[in-house]
Amino acid sequence: xxxxxVMDHFQNPRNVGEIEDASGVGTVGNAKCGDIMRIxxxxxxxQVIQDCKFKTFGCGAAVATSSMATELVKGKTxxxxxxxxxxxxxxxxxxxxxxxxxxxxxxxxxxxxxLWDYAEKNHIKxxxxxxxxxxxxxxxxxxxxxx
Amino acid sequence: MxxxxxxxxxATTRTAPEVVEAMLPYxxxxxxxxxxxxxxxxxxxxxxxxxxETIAEILGAKSNEIYFTGSGTEADNWALVAAFExxxxxxxxxxxxKIEHHAILHTCEYLEKVRGAKITYLDVDxxxxxxxxxxEKAITPETILISVxxxxxxxxxxxxxxxxxxxxxxxxxxxxxxAVQAFGQLPIQMDADNIDMLSxxxxxxxxxKGIGFLYIRKGVKIRSFLHGGAQERKRRAGTENVAGIVGxxxxxxxxxxxxxxxxxKERELRNHLIRRIMKEIxxxxxxxxxxxxxxxxxNVSLQFIEGESLLIMMDMEGICASSGSACTSGSLDxxxxxxxxxxxxxIAHGSLRFTLGDETTKEDLDYVVDKLKGIVEHLRSMSPLxxxxxxxxxxx
Numbered sequence: 001x002x003x004x005x006v007m008d009h010f011q012n013p014r015n016v017g018e019i020e021d022a023s024g025v026g027t028v029g030n031a032k033c034g035d036i037m038r039i040x041x042x043x044x045x046x047q048v049i050q051d052c053k054f055k056t057f058g059c060g061a062a063v064a065t066s067s068m069a070t071e072l073v074k075g076k077t078x079x080x081x082x083x084x085x086x087x088x089x090x091x092x093x094x095x096x097x098x099x100x101x102x103x104x105x106x107x108x109x110x111x112x113x114x115l116w117d118y119a120e121k122n123h124i125k126x127x128x129x130x131x132x133x134x135x136x137x138x139x140x141x142x143x144x145x146x147x
Numbered sequence: 148m149x150x151x152x153x154x155x156x157x158a159t160t161r162t163a164p165e166v167v168e169a170m171l172p173y174x175x176x177x178x179x180x181x182x183x184x185x186x187x188x189x190x191x192x193x194x195x196x197x198x199x200e201t202i203a204e205i206l207g208a209k210s211n212e213i214y215f216t217g218s219g220t221e222a223d224n225w226a227l228v229a230a231f232e233x234x235x236x237x238x239x240x241x242x243x244x245k246i247e248h249h250a251i252l253h254t255c256e257y258l259e260k261v262r263g264a265k266i267t268y269l270d271v272d273x274x275x276x277x278x279x280x281x282x283e284k285a286i287t288p289e290t291i292l293i294s295v296x297x298x299x300x301x302x303x304x305x306x307x308x309x310x311x312x313x314x315x316x317x318x319x320x321x322x323x324x325x326a327v328q329a330f331g332q333l334p335i336q337m338d339a340d341n342i343d344m345l346s347x348x349x350x351x352x353x354x355x356k357g358i359g360f361l362y363i364r365k366g367v368k369i370r371s372f373l374h375g376g377a378q379e380r381k382r383r384a385g386t387e388n389v390a391g392i393v394g395x396x397x398x399x400x401x402x403x404x405x406x407x408x409x410x411x412k413e414r415e416l417r418n419h420l421i422r423r424i425m426k427e428i429x430x431x432x433x434x435x436x437x438x439x440x441x442x443x444x445x446n447v448s449l450q451f452i453e454g455e456s457l458l459i460m461m462d463m464e465g466i467c468a469s470s471g472s473a474c475t476s477g478s479l480d481x482x483x484x485x486x487x488x489x490x491x492x493x494i495a496h497g498s499l500r501f502t503l504g505d506e507t508t509k510e511d512l513d514y515v516v517d518k519l520k521g522i523v524e525h526l527r528s529m530s531p532l533x534x535x536x537x538x539x540x541x542x543x
Binding site: 007010011013016018027031032033034035036037038054055056057058059060062063 | 451452453454455456459463472481491492493496528529530531532533534
């Protein structure tokens, strides 16, 4: 079902944990839908992400995308991190099954939420960053009917 | 070979070697069509009749009340759709429950949306048992059918079938039960249990896949679902799956003969597994009734973690199990059964089902618990829900 890369990141997730006094923390998703992702960012005075940690409640794909997303944003500037899209995360994982694509959206949203928290704390504006949605499943289409 | 412990026997079972053995002659040797007249066909015809008789005897039924189908799902579809059609003159109301298998629930939705049926979906209590007073109250003069599963596939809860059958009988309403998980596991008697129609499937009891049957009580006037030839007393067209039917007969006999001893052993092992999980894994919850429960079913929710992650990690240790999490169903909602017994979504997502088989040993289960403890600890260490729970002083 999953690519080797997804399985690797699920079995050996990178950057699991918390950062005390993090520059920014973002939590997205909800327990109702079965996935919650929390990302911690440690950002230095040059707006470079020095460290990134995550905690995730969710399926194999949710864990793997969290892990990959933290890898991708580490060392990047805040602006560069904004460009880490769900597509980039998915490509880095050699793809996800279609039903799991929403998990990669969760990773993108979690990074954005953490950046938003950082911007608010420091009273700065990050160009191109929008206030994250509280629920990533907002606006998702209803399941198609059978028959 | 990698160690494998198969604990998903409610999904399907290993076809027993003696069942395979019994089936083999009906592929290349006795391949005649039971409907044909020459001698070659006689062996097929006889084999089908013998299997039918075996199954009827187990149920205390007559052999002309057993109709072979392609699956338990087909039997469920047939029973519901054909009963609705046959008894439309009387009414259009069907009573079922919120915890049925999708073969029942989606057929009811179809009848509701496309055929104008009125369906009542009964609630269940926190253990998954239908309340008889709710059933009584739901009955109207238009009620033509009650369909309640014998035992639930996810949480293993056994329904008060005899009492439900009696209520149906007293009101002159047909009673159907989906016994896919119960046939061969529990002693079912059609007359004593007041059942008019019953669905079952061979592959749940070490028989082959692709064969089931619908029991239809003599006098119940439902018509065929598949149209064509005159097979199955003109009620189910299509050349008989001879090898499958032979396999089912053999598996049914095997299950019935070993029932008492096997289920006693399974019950003991089941209770051992439940006890160890509840004792050794914190924040675990047993789903389903502790006593009125299939002998081989264990269903637990492990708080703060998600089912699919659990399954993948267990698979890496060679353990096959299943979960009611949304991620395993391809939708965003967790199992309808777990929601119906009142579990919050996040706890339903962390459910885990083990279903034992006749080959399961105590050593297997001890290995599972030993591995499960580490897996749960690992997944909780990366769960934001657990983090919040700990930060709140372990108060939910």
